[in-house]
Amino acid sequence: MTPSEIAHFMASLFQRWPDKVRMLDPGAGIGSLSEAFAASFLKKARVGSQLEISAYEIEPILAGHLREHLFAIESVAGKHGGFIRTELHQRDFIEEATFASQFPGARYTHVILNPPYKKISNSSEYRTLLRHIGVETVNLYAAFLALSVALTENEGEIVAIIPRSFCNGMYFRQFRAWLLERVAISHIHVFDSRNKAFSDDSVLQENIIIRLEKGVTQGHVIISTSNDASFSDYKERSVPFSEIVHPADHEQYIHIPTHAVAGGGSLFACSLADLGLQVSTGPVVDFRVKAHTRANPTDGSVPLLYAHHFAKGVFNWPREHKKPNAILVNDETRKWLMPRGWYAVTKRFSSKEERRRLVSFVLDPTKLNADFYGFENHLNIIHSGKQGIDPDMARGISVFLNSTIVDLHFRNFSGHTQVNATDLRTMRYPSKEVLKALGKWSGVRETSDQTDIDLKIEEFHDY
Numbered sequence: 001m002t003p004s005e006i007a008h009f010m011a012s013l014f015q016r017w018p019d020k021v022r023m024l025d026p027g028a029g030i031g032s033l034s035e036a037f038a039a040s041f042l043k044k045a046r047v048g049s050q051l052e053i054s055a056y057e058i059e060p061i062l063a064g065h066l067r068e069h070l071f072a073i074e075s076v077a078g079k080h081g082g083f084i085r086t087e088l089h090q091r092d093f094i095e096e097a098t099f100a101s102q103f104p105g106a107r108y109t110h111v112i113l114n115p116p117y118k119k120i121s122n123s124s125e126y127r128t129l130l131r132h133i134g135v136e137t138v139n140l141y142a143a144f145l146a147l148s149v150a151l152t153e154n155e156g157e158i159v160a161i162i163p164r165s166f167c168n169g170m171y172f173r174q175f176r177a178w179l180l181e182r183v184a185i186s187h188i189h190v191f192d193s194r195n196k197a198f199s200d201d202s203v204l205q206e207n208i209i210i211r212l213e214k215g216v217t218q219g220h221v222i223i224s225t226s227n228d229a230s231f232s233d234y235k236e237r238s239v240p241f242s243e244i245v246h247p248a249d250h251e252q253y254i255h256i257p258t259h260a261v262a263g264g265g266s267l268f269a270c271s272l273a274d275l276g277l278q279v280s281t282g283p284v285v286d287f288r289v290k291a292h293t294r295a296n297p298t299d300g301s302v303p304l305l306y307a308h309h310f311a312k313g314v315f316n317w318p319r320e321h322k323k324p325n326a327i328l329v330n331d332e333t334r335k336w337l338m339p340r341g342w343y344a345v346t347k348r349f350s351s352k353e354e355r356r357r358l359v360s361f362v363l364d365p366t367k368l369n370a371d372f373y374g375f376e377n378h379l380n381i382i383h384s385g386k387q388g389i390d391p392d393m394a395r396g397i398s399v400f401l402n403s404t405i406v407d408l409h410f411r412n413f414s415g416h417t418q419v420n421a422t423d424l425r426t427m428r429y430p431s432k433e434v435l436k437a438l439g440k441w442s443g444v445r446e447t448s449d450q451t452d453i454d455l456k457i458e459e460f461h462d463y
């Protein structure tokens with residue numbers, strides 16, 4: 001259930017108060033959001049305005065409490081001389097809304113929601129229903145949001161607290177496209193506990209509060225942050241939409257630039273494709289080639305590399321470990337191997353001890369003499385046409401990816417700890433010249449000290 005401070009903050013974000021307000025609370029629980037909304041209405045709407053609340057709740061026990069709360073809202077309004085009428089629908093919102101949205105009819109001026117979060121399986125009835133209205137999504141929260149948009153009238157406002165997972169990643173690609181075609185994003189609030197040692201596990205941090213307006217022209221977006229639900233350190237700034245969704249980004253990632261990346265522009269000048277590079281997930285899935293892997297190097301085998309071979313920034317192969325160190329080269333495995341060369345490698349999953357989400361290493365072939373390498377699936381590999389890359393580029397990319405500025409940048413668009421090849425493909429990089437200069441610098445220093453890296457990167461802010 002939404003805590004009261006958050007519910008009141010959400011209700012405070014609505015800006016239009018017409019004389020007749022029709023509000024929707026889909027998946028209303030016991031009605032915390034409706035209650036906060038009614039309080040805002042009584043405070044802000046003109047005397048004599050009317051509010052109609054439609055609350056959907058499927059769960060019978062919650063619906064019982066909701067009925068009492070809605071009744072209380074109506075009586076409080078009466079005492080304050082306001083007019084509020086409420087309606088409880090103890091029904092399935094997805095079924096009702098997909099049906100209703102296919103016909104013209106009453107639409108809502110305001111929607112406030114904290115929807116359920118649950119995966120929708122491919123075969124579920126919900127998927128079929130949602131397809132009828134052109135929505136393709138994998139999670140209930142996105143379905144609730146899409147149906148809210150569908151049932152909102154033009155210039156209507158929607159305020160939702162939802163996971164930020166839809167902002168990036170391929171699973172939500174179609175959903176983002178569907179959404180951005182219909183609404184303008186006007187405000188995103190993030191719970192940003194940066195001071196609390198990057199506490200990734202906080203539930204709040206994985207959620208955002210978002211205000212959308214239907215059918216209006218997209219303008220600047222307010223990005224606000226607070227450490228927690230008390231909003232005591234609330235800060236906001238206005239950001240051009242081009243910083244939220246980059247105009248050339250076909251994936252339409254929604255960035256949330258809470259960390260002003262000062263002077264970072266020139267560090268993010270190029271795409272990976274501009275640099276003539278590609279990124280792939282490590283092609284060797286070890287259990288599929290189990291028969292061909294070896295605990296230790298043998299004749300006819302080549303190194304099989306895992307993240308633990310690069311632990312703490314030091315390359316250490318072969319290494320005693322429960323995982324194999326080598327893979328045989330034969331007709332079965334050859335297609336999964338990459339030729340000897342320089343590569344920039346990143347871990348797909350950062351461990352709890354790591355402060356940064358992005359952790360990159362250089363694979364230096366002078367330290368690993370073999371014709372081919374096997375890269376295991378928990379790594380991402382930056383390469384050029386499945387071949388190695390220029391040594392200074394490999395080192396430069398690694399330094400860049402290991403910098404604090406890139407970590408902050410990455411956090412602006414990703415709420416989770418996993419780093420996928422798509423994320424690295426979508427990210428922006430410095431020019432070839434800057435990367436090579438960074439690579440030359442690190443080649444002579446071989447440093448992995450964070451302060452050294454960050455100071456060096458700073459030199460290129462205004463390059």
Ligand SMILES: C[S@@+](CC[C@H](N)C(=O)[O-])C[C@H]1O[C@@H](n2cnc3c(N)ncnc32)[C@H](O)[C@@H]1O
Pocket residue numbers: 001002026027028029030031032033056057058059062091092093094113114115116117
């Ligand atoms: C995360 S809770 C939030 C409750 C409330 N909006 C709040 O902010 O306190 C989501 C609610 O949606 C309800 N729900 C789940 N699936 C539903 C459906 N298909 N139709 C209507 N309500 C549903 C759940 O029972 C639950 O009460």
